[in-house]
Amino acid sequence: MNTESETLFEIIRFVDLAGVLANAILGGVAARTARLDIVGFVVLAIMSGLGGGMIRDTLLQQGTPAALLDPAYLICAILGGVIAYFVTFNGRWTRRVLLLLDALAVGCWSAVGAQKALEAGLGWLPAILLGIITAVGGGMVRDIMLLKVPTIFGGNTLYATSALLASTEMVILSKLGFVAIGTAVAILSGSGLSLLAKRYGWILPTGYALRIPKPILLLNPRAWRQRRLDARNARNGIFPDDPGASV
Structure with a gap:
């Protein structure tokens, strides 16, 4: 049982670090678009890669955030910024890699955020919420630092919706005792929906004007x-x- 727990912990940690690297690269790409220097690349990469997880760990109030205890998190975030500093991601295939990384970050972080909330003893609804926050929090911090309205509030292709789907699946399967399977399913479905939404331009509707008779x-x-x-x-x-x- 101890070996199984350690294996599960390593799976969750690996998935979390994959999300950090992916979103850190996205933060670096945003820094290039804003024509920032190397400091801007690294700062945006760290905020984008670690912001969602740090918000999650702060809300859970279970000690120091994992990103500050495990040096691998900061290393992955800085590495993502350095990669984005030297790679422009303007080519056909590099843009595809960027879209894949973006989708991967949604699936990975939704699964990890929901599972960590369940491990902290929270119910299914707060777990889903923290899964979404983990997935979108870093991007929100990045956009706010660039004085932009966070893209998840409109105009983006089902980013938060993909996180909602992945978090919900993770909670359901984890409650049934299939944590490893839930992690895989959440990553595949969340990332898959995000890619399909980008491919076909799926977005949520804006506010509806309800007409009431005089x-x-x-x-x-x-x-x-x-x-x-x-x-x-x-x-x-x-x-x-x-x-x-x-x-």
Whole structure:
């Protein structure tokens, strides 16, 4: 049992570090777009790669965030910034790699965030929430540092929705006792949905303007009946200025 627990811990740690590296590279790409220097690359890579996990660990209140205890986290974040500093990701294949890394970060972090919340004794709903926060938190911090509205608030292709799907699957399968399988399924589905959304341009709708009838029509039965009569006449091709309208 002890060996199984250690194996599971290493799986979760590896997935978490993969997400850190992926999102750190994305932070470095954002730094290149903003024409920042090497310091900007590293800072944005660290904030983008570690922000979501540090927010999660701070909310869990179980000691120092893992990113500050395990040097591998900072190393992966800095490495991601250095990679983005030397690689432009402007070519056809490098752009595809970038999209894959972005999708991978969503799946990995959603799974890890949800599982760590469950291990802390939280219920299924807070676990899903922390899974989403882990996945999108670093990107939000990155966008705010660049004085931009976080992309998950609109115009992005189902980023938070993919995190929601992956976190929910992770919670369900973990509750059933299939943590390793849940991790794999969450990563594949979350990353897959993110890639499909980018491929086909799927986005969530913006605010809907609900049309409510004027109060006068609700309070005045005669006006309401007249409106229904006008609508029926319009369907029959009869209008008030037609000779047959008075028949």
